Each structure stands twice: as structure tokens, then as C-alpha cells.
Amino acid sequence: MTSAASLDTRTRILDTALELFSEHGFDGTTLQQIADRLGFTKAALYYHFRSKDALLQATVTPAIAGLEELLNAHEGLPDSPAQRRRFMEDYMVSDLAIVAHPLIAIGSADRRARMQSMLAGDGLDFHDQVCVTMAFRGIGGVIAQYPDADTAELREALLDAARALLRPARRRPPQRTAPRRQARRPHPVGGS
Numbered sequence: 309m310t311s312a313a314s315l316d317t318r319t320r321i322l323d324t325a326l327e328l329f330s331e332h333g334f335d336g337t338t339l340q341q342i343a344d345r346l347g348f349t350k351a352a353l354y355y356h357f358r359s360k361d362a363l364l365q366a367t368v369t370p371a372i373a374g375l376e377e378l379l380n381a382h383e384g385l386p387d388s389p390a391q392r393r394r395f396m397e398d399y400m401v402s403d404l405a406i407v408a409h410p411l412i413a414i415g416s417a418d419r420r421a422r423m424q425s426m427l428a429g430d431g432l433d434f435h436d437q438v439c440v441t442m443a444f445r446g447i448g449g450v451i452a453q454y455p456d457a458d459t460a461e462l463r464e465a466l467l468d469a470a471r472a473l474l475r476p477a478r479r480r481p482p483q484r485t486a487p488r489r490q491a492r493r494p495h496p497v498g499g500s
Contacts, residue, residue, distance in 0.1 A: 318366075320346060321356055325363050333455045334364060375399075379422050389474070395426045396443070396470045400463055427474060443473040 324345050328337040339360055343353045357363040382395045424432075427440045447466055454462055 318356055321353065321363070322367050326367050329364070329367070330459075331455070333452055334360075335452075336455060339363075375419070379419070379426060382426055383422070392427055392474050393471055396474065397467060400447075400467055400470075439473045443470040 321342070325337070325342050328341055328345065331337075332341070337360075339353055340350055342363070343350045346353070357366065378395075378398055382391070382398070385391055423444060424437070424440050427444060432440065446469070450466060450469075451462065
């Protein structure tokens with residue numbers, strides 16, 4: 309097999325895998341389904357990729373590079389709620405099946421920190437950190453919950469939810485804590 313034909317086969321495998329991951333999610337897609345769709349044997353698929361995880365890694369590598377480019381493009385722009393929303397919208401343009409996978413959603417600690425900063429700015433209080441985490445990490449859970457949803461409709465619903473979570477924080481009144489009750493001491497029985 310020539311290297312051009314091998315590259316073409318690899319591209320076909322990656323495109324088909326991405327298509328099936330989009331349709332059924334990563335966990336809902338088997339190597340046999342990918343091989344069947346391509347008209348390959350499972351052994352032929354293993355020749356190119358040793359595992360489904362290796363196939364996914366090859367599939368998401370361009371997405372990770374694209375995410376890095378997105379982060380680089382947005383870093384240094386003035387922080388504002390509108391800018392944070394633009395970042396989330398640009399992020400959601402990616403294929404939803406790829407966005408949902410932990411290799412992208414969780415990624416490296418550095419990428420997580422950069423994305424958190426991009427989504428909510430610096431100096432967040434705990435409440436805002438929770439909102440950012442829910443907006444970002446919740447995307448994968450929602451995509452997994454609705455694998456057959458219309459992609460455009462799902463993307464719009466995800467953006468609406470993320471926008472609601474990433475709204476500028478309103479001044480919250482300080483939380484009052486209930487006064488601590490002192491433990492009652494038992495009265496001495498027949499005491500003095």
C-alpha cells in the first residue's frame with residue numbers, strides 16, 4: 309500500500325469514527341461498527357489503530373490543536389461578559405462529540421486553568437468558580453444524555469445554559485449563619 313493510499317485510508321477511518329462518535333457517543337460506538345461502516349474487517353482496523361482510545365486520540369488531536377489556537381486567539385483580549393460569551397460560542401462551534409470527550413473537556417491542568425480564566429476572568433469567588441465548572445464540564449454530560457438530539461438545537465440549548473451560568477455575578481448578600489446552639493447540659497438528678 310502506498311503512503312498516499314495509507315493516508316487516505318487513515319483519513320477515511322478518522323472521518324468515519326468521528327461520524328459514529330457524533331451519532332452514538334464515544335462509549336456507544338464500537339470498533340466493529342466503525343469497521344462495518346468502512347467495509348473493513350476489525351483486524352484491518354486494528355492494523356491502523358490498536359484500540360478505540362488510540363483512534364479517539366488521533367481524532368481529537370486536531371481538536372486539541374484547534375482549542376489551543378482558540379485559547380491563544382482569545383487570551384489578552386479585554387475581559388468582559390460579552391468576551392466570555394464569545395469564547396464559549398467559539399468553543400461550541402467544534403464538533404459536539406469531540407467537545408464532550410474527557411480528553412478535550414478535562415485536558416491538561418494548564419488548559420483547564422486557561423479555559424477557566426477565559427470563561428470567567430480572574431479573581432473568582434467560590435460561587436463563580438462553581439458556575440464556570442458547571443458550564444464547562446456540564447457540556448459533556450448533556451451531550452451524552454441526548455446523543456440523538458438535533459446538533460443545532462442541542463448546541464443552542466447548551467449555549468443558552470452556559471450564558472445563564474456565566475452571567476456577571478450579582479451582588480449576593482452575605483450569607484447568615486444560624487447561631488450555634490449550645491449543647492444543653494443535663495440537670496443533675498437529686499443534685500445539690
